[in-house]
Amino acid sequence: MNYWLVKSEPAAYSWTEFVREGGTDWTRVRNFQARNFLRQMQPADLVLFYHSVSDKQIVGVAEVATAAAPDATAPAGTDWVAVRLQPRQPLPAPVSLARIKQDERLSQIALLRQSRLSVMPLKAEEFDVLLELGEVK
DNA sequence: GCCAACGTTGGC
């Protein structure tokens, strides 16, 4: 079991839309490092859903439904991939970027160290801390 | 292969 975090601008695609649709193919990732992480995702891995830019907080927990497959939105001849994600539960208490920065246990997470990366791994301990802050029972 | 110019992301 691995743990991940994905980012989305709510204006482009929000947690609310994700829940309404019951899941989505996580397409349009066009960064090699992020793509490599997508390829490592396995069904049942848990994924935190972060709203960037206008919201700047983690709002929910999703899970990988289907491992990486070719991204249907990518041009022919390229090898970008997408995974299928489905919502699991909202965070009772969304965890803000400011809150994350305050917690020493989270000082090494990629969200802080590499702010532009849109798909990143989380250590199990980091994931647990974030669920705790999010008041997920 | 280097690097300047430019575009995008995302926080402040």
Next chain:
DNA sequence: GCCAACGTTGGC
């Protein structure tokens, strides 16, 4: 609105 970080493009 600004700017830092970083990726991409293209001239040389």
